[in-house]
Amino acid sequence: MSAENKNKALELNPNVSVDCVIFGFDFDQLHCLVIDSGLSKTTGRSRLAVPGDLIYDNETLDEAAKRVLKELTGIDNIYLEQVGAFGDPNRMGKESDKEWLKSLRAEPDARVITVAYFSLVKMNDFNPEASSFAESAGWAPIKEIDELAFDHSEILESALGQLKRKIKIQPIGFNLLPQKFTLSQLHKLYESILNKPLDKRNFRRKILNLQILTPLNEKQVGVPHKPSQLFEFNEENYQKLSSEGFDNFGF
Amino acid sequence: MSAENKNKALELNPNVSVDCVIFGFDFDQLHCLVIDSGLSKTTGRSRLAVPGDLIYDNETLDEAAKRVLKELTGIDNIYLEQVGAFGDPNRMGKESDKEWLKSLRAEPDARVITVAYFSLVKMNDFNPEASSFAESAGWAPIKEIDELAFDHSEILESALGQLKRKIKIQPIGFNLLPQKFTLSQLHKLYESILNKPLDKRNFRRKILNLQILTPLNEKQVGVPHKPSQLFEFNEENYQKLSSEGFDNFGF
DNA sequence: TTTGAAAGTGTGTTAATGACACACAGCTAA
DNA sequence: TTAGCTGTGTGTCATTAACACACTTTCAAA
Incomplete structure (x- = not known):
């Protein structure tokens, strides 16, 4: 292990990931940024998720969240707020997630706990561009999102709850609306x-x-x-x- | 790794820990449960921390927090609420923490992110009894706690902040005061x-x-x-x- | 019996909240 | 030009919550 440590800056930590719930507003409804696995061709079902990935051993959680968001969607330079950690041992155990997971991870069976973040952005400023393993990335109206991959529905729910609480004690809108x-x-x-x-x-x-x-x-x-x-x-x-x-x- | 996975129920995850901030009240001031490394004999300085340890791969974070608390202090059967994840790569990098860390961990240099929890208990119901690697465990008045090991001061601060926020939107006291x-x-x-x-x-x-x-x-x-x-x-x-x-x- | 220490109680003032309805400006299309 | 539509913008009142404030009661101990 000490040999590995010399090099840990370059290593993904197999046990910890970050996930980013990005809210956007189009003057009509609240949206959430989701990425698509692109597996619908083979399985017939698309798997949607919020952008997330394993962290590197030399970055903070906050840095990891920013990096991952940028890698998967191109979105850069926004303020992310932590929602909390999600660590059910079976959080990635759904049958329907297996295939995607295998294509994503070197160790698809590893136990991963994830730290969720959320942010608010002006939808029009960010035309998410899929990259890395995201086949596509785009805005989905919150109301129309039914099932997400892994435990991402729970994470979204939790982030939304935090936003509702936040709105009562802090002004919001600056990041969601145009200047005028x-x-x-x-x-x-x-x-x-x-x-x-x-x-x-x-x-x-x-x-x-x-x-x-x-x-x-x-x-x-x-x-x-x-x-x-x-x-x-x-x-x-x-x-x-x-x-x-x-x-x-x-x- | 797949050979290891067969057995993962028994394995500590080297990258993820939980820490428990336990608040108690003695009718005068707010206290926090801390454990002592017992290293003061050799180093002359005691290292205080809130109880915490690595998680097992087959337990949820909530379960891990309960287990760890019980193992280190004997406290059982209380409700713990998540505060959040703390993951600075250098969170355990203080020189003064090195010795304790070495005595605690199989891989003292591994990068560990921790998930913090907090709870409120009646101080008199819980006479913490140190066990496992805790040399001693006891109640310390919040105001008199100055420096804790690792990033535990930051964690305590954060838990206290959450408690202050919580108090505004939920009743508290049931868990901190006697029946009458x-x-x-x-x-x-x-x-x-x-x-x-x-x-x-x-x-x-x-x-x-x-x-x-x-x-x-x-x-x-x-x-x-x-x-x-x-x-x-x-x-x-x-x-x-x-x-x-x-x-x-x-x- | 006096004293000290904390318990317990009421009121008036001001600010915030929630419920509620209608007239008007500007555009479009006939 | 006019009728119709759509969203804008505004005020009051009754209720409730927030706040600031001071004196009397009760008991134990000296």
């Missing part, structure tokens, strides 16, 4: 994440009270209805609230 | 955890509004001041609030 956006878009984002309707007027009141929005002297153009006021985030206050947190957004 | 307790004791518990004073009357009002306390027809006896009313938790409502959560306890 309307209150309706932000409103819809909150509704998509919490998956329930929120009263429009109360929403506006509360979000404006947070003092994180700067109204612009600009309106939407080209919409088939009254154009709405555009806002941008007040970066200073947004950061302040992000780091301090607030007690309760209260929905 | 006073509001002052509960009050002090909250102050200890949040590490700041809370207004007595507002605290009483809020906690009573939660409907999780049943007043008893009993008072303290033998105290040199007005004896206070005893309460117990209303288990049904407590469980209900535990699982549903509330939006904000608001301190």
Whole structure:
């Protein structure tokens, strides 16, 4: 083992992986980035998963998550937040996952625990481009995702839960919306994440009270209805609230 | 490797450990359970850590945490909640940890990521008894803990943070207080955890509004001041609030 | 019987919340 | 030009929660 250690910078750790749940928003629904095994040709069934892979022995978990995301989707330079570790010994034991696993791993039977991360990105900024073992990569509406490979459904569920909790104590949207956006878009984002309707007027009141929005002297153009006021985030206050947190957004 | 796999039920996974941050309360301050390396005799410095060890390949992370806690301290049958994974490649790289590590591990240089758990227990119910490689185990007041071995200070910090967050959305105390307790004791518990004073009357009002306390027809006896009313938790409502959560306890 | 120590209790003020409905601007298509 | 559609934008009121604040009660011990 000590001989191996000399070289460990280059070695994949066979027992630990990272998985990345990337949320995106298209002004309508919340999406999640998934990769496809490309096995549907042979098996008739596609296997979807969130991007993830084994870590190297010389990188931190955070670094591994960033690297893996980049390798599999081309997405770079985003902030990832840890969700937690998932380590059921049978988490990769589904029959339907076996084939993919064999094609992926040098030791397909090794016991792997995974550390999940999540992030929020503007969907349009990131056109995921599959590479490495991902046959394809793309955005899937959360509501339409039914089964994912391995324990990725559980991981997605957990990440979503964390996002719902986070939304109550920190501002969000900065990473999901374009620089200029309307209150309706932000409103819809909150509704998509919490998956329930929120009263429009109360929403506006509360979000404006947070003092994180700067109204612009600009309106939407080209919409088939009254154009709405555009806002941008007040970066200073947004950061302040992000780091301090607030007690309760209260929905 | 496939030969090894046959036997993996019996094998420690060299790359993954669990660590348990156990909080206890003595009606005065918040404590944390720590074990001692017993190396102070030889090195002159004691090394304190929270109980933790490598996992077996056939157990879940949750099971591993329970097992390890039991092996090192005798504490059994408590609910542990995951805090997260810690995986800096140098997390066990301190010079001062080397000696202990060598005595502990078959592969002291292996890269280990750890999954941290935390729990709350009644201090008096658990007189930790050191065993396995723990030379001694005992309760240390949080405030007096300065340096722990490995990255355990960071882990403790993180667990404490999670506890502070949890306290706002779920009732706590059931696992930290005896069956019958006073509001002052509960009050002090909250102050200890949040590490700041809370207004007595507002605290009483809020906690009573939660409907999780049943007043008893009993008072303290033998105290040199007005004896206070005893309460117990209303288990049904407590469980209900535990699982549903509330939006904000608001301190 | 006095003293010290903590328990216990009530009120007024202010801020936040949730429920609720309608008029208007701008576009499109007839 | 007009009618119709779609989404924008706005205010009030009743209820509830948050907060700040001070005095009296009870007991044990000296």
